Amino acid sequence: MIRSALSDATIRWTIAGFLVLALVGTLFPNWILNNTMFGLAYGLAVLGLLLLWRTGLVSFGHALYFGMGAYAVALLERYTGATDIVMRLGAAMTVAGGTGFVLGFVLRHYRGIFFAMLSMAFSMVLYGVLVKTEALGSTDGFSVSQTTILGWQPQSKYPLFLAIVGLCVIATTGVQLYLHSALGHLTTSVRDNEIRVEYLGYSVATAIHVKYVISAALAGVAGGVMAMALGQVDPDSMVNWTVSGELVFITIMAGPGSVVAPFIGAITFEFLRTFAFELAPHAWQLIVGGTLLGIIFFMPEGLWSLTRLISRKREKVR
C-alpha cells in the first residue's frame, strides 16, 4: 500500500512539499504561522470541492460542513470540556461526514445550478438556526480554547501547525489514491457522459454520493482546524453563504490541476486578504475581487497553470 502510494510522483512531490513547509515553519513568526494554518484549513475544504468540481459539480453550500466542523469543536468543548486534537477532529469529521451522507441521498440526483443552489439552501438552514438560537451562541459564536495534543498543552503554535501539516499530507495522499482507484477514475467520466458510465455497469449516483461524503468530511475537518487555529467560531465567518463563496473563489483561483493546488490557492488567498486588509482598510474587498478577475482573465486554469508554464519552459531548454 505504502509502496504503491510512493510510486505516484504527485504523492512523492506533495509529501516533499509539506515536509519543506513543516521545516520552514520552525522559522515562521506567529503571524505567518497563523495565516498559513488558516490557508491549510481552507485548502482542506477546497480539496473536497475539487473532487466535486472534477465531476462537473459546484457546491455553493460547503460552508454547511465547514461550519459544522467548527461548531462541533466549540460545542464539544462547551458541553464536555474536551480539547484534545484527536477528539476535536474526530467530532468535526463525524458530524460533517454523517450529515453529508444523509443529504447526499437528496443531492446526488441533481446537477448544475440545481445542485449548487440546493446545497446552498441546506447551508443557510444551519446558518438560520445558529443565528436564532441563543444556546448556540447566536451571532456572537463561542471562543475555543487552545488545543491539547494527547494531554499535552503546547506552549507555542508550532506543534498545532505540525499536526495540521500532517493532516494535510494524509488528506492529499488519500484523495490522490482515491482518484487513481476504479471509483476515482469515474470522476471525469461522470462529467463527460453519465449514460456511458451507467452502461459500463457503474452507478453514477453512488459515485457522486461517495465524492460528496468525502468532500463533506474534508470540509468538516477543515472547519475543525480553522476553529482550533483561530480560537473562535461564529456563524458569519464560518457558516454564511459568503464562506461557501470564498471556498468556490479559492477553488477557481487554485485551478483543478492537482491535489496540491487547493493548498497553494488557499494560502495565497489568506495572505492576499491579510495584506489587502492592511494596505486598504476601507477597500480591501476591492483588491481581493480584482485579483480573482485578473486570474480568471489571464489564468483560466488557475494558479496551478503557473507550474505547467514552468515545466514547459524547462522542456524547451532541454
Next chain:
Amino acid sequence: MRKKTLKNGLKMLALSVFTGVSVLASPSLAADSIKVAVVSFLTGPAAGPFGVPGRNGAELVIDAINEGAMPAPYGSAGFGGLKLEAIFADESGGNAKQVAEYRNLVEKQGVDAVLGYISSGSCLSIAPVAEELKTLTVMSVCGTPRLFEDSDWKYTFRTQAHAVGDSVAAALYIRDQLDDVKSYNGINQNYAWGQDSWKFFDIAMQKLIPGTTASDNPQFPQIFSGQYGTEISTLLLEDSDLIHSSFWDGDIEAFVLQASVRGFFQKKRFISVAGASAVDNLGKRFPEGTVIGTRGEFGILVRDREGELNEWFINAYRERYGVYPLESSYQYAQSVLALKAAMDKASADNGAAPDTDQIISAMTGLDFTSLAGDVSFALGKGHQAIHAVGYGITAWDDEKDKPTVTNVKIYPAHCILPPAGQLSEDWLAAGMPGSDC
C-alpha cells in the same frame, strides 16, 4: 516590544520569498513612540453612523495629544511622554475574522496596544485573544456586561459603561418624563447587545414603574438585516404604548425611515437607546418627540454643554471633518483619554517610558476626566468603567436649522449601575439597591 518588532520585520523580509508575497517591512519604531491600532467599522452598514465618526474622534484627540494641543488636564504633549503612532483597522467581517486580524495587528504589525471595537460580539471574542497575546486592549463602545461579569481579564479594559446603565437610565427617564406609559414592547438585534438591552430594560421597567406590562412578543431581527417590514407590522398590530430599541448603526436609520412612512411614530412612543447618530444623519426625516440616548454624556446630548474640553472637541472636530462629533466620536476619544491618563500616571510613578504591566496597573481603578463628564474604572476588578448616562427628546431647532434635544436628563452612575462585586442580574432582581434617583 520594540526588539520583537524589529525581529519580526527581519523574519518577515526573509520569508516573504517563500510565501510568495512582497512585504513592506513595518518601519521600526522610534524609541520615543508607541504603536496603537484603532479598530472600528470602516466598511459596511456600521461605518457611516459609528465606525468612521469613532475613528475620527480617536484620530483628532491622538493628534492633539501628540502635539500637546489639548486643553487641561490633558495639556502635556504625548502619552506619558511618548508619541502615539496610530494605525486604523476595519472591524467588519465577523468575529472570527476579527480574531484573525487582531493576531495580525499584534504579531505582524507589532502594535503595543489595541483600542476600539464597537460590536459586543467583537469584544467578547477579542478579550481571550488579548489575554493570550498579553496585549493591552481598551474597548470603546461595546455594551454587553458579560464581558467582565463572566470572566476576569488582565489585559482588557472598557471605557464605556455597560448595557445595564443604558437600560436602567432609559426606565428612569420614562418614569420621570413620560406619564402615559402602560405597556411596552421592544425591537432589538438578535445578539449579545440587543438581547441584554431588552432583558435589562424589561426588569428595570418592572421594578421602577410597577403596573406596566411588557408584551410577550418582543421582536429580535438579525443585526444588519436592514428590512423591518414584518416587525413594524407586528408592533403596529398590538397595543403597546411604548417601543424600546437598542438599534444602532445603519439599522436604526433603516428602521426609522421604514416605520415613519407607516405612521409608526404617530401611534407609538419610541425610545432609542443608542440611535442618536440617526438624528444627525436623517435630519428632518427623524421624528420629533422621540426619546433618544447616547449611552453617556456624548454627542447630541452635550452639544450645547459648556466646558473647555467639550467645546474644544466640538470645534476642533467640526473644523477638521466638517460635521458635529457623534456618540462614537466621544466614545473613542474617551478611550484615548483613558490611555493618556493611565500612561501619564504610569510614567510619573515609574520614571521612564512605561511598559504594558505598568500601564495596566495605572489604569486599573483609575478615575479620569472625559470630554463632558467623569469616568472611573470601578467595576470588573477596576477594568470596567462607569459614568453617567443621559436621555433627551428630539426636536427641530428652526432658528439654527438643525436637530436638537430637549428635556435632557443625566443619571449619575450609582443610580444606573450595580456596585462593584455584584452581578448585574442579581442587582436588578434585588430592586437596584443604592439607586436613589
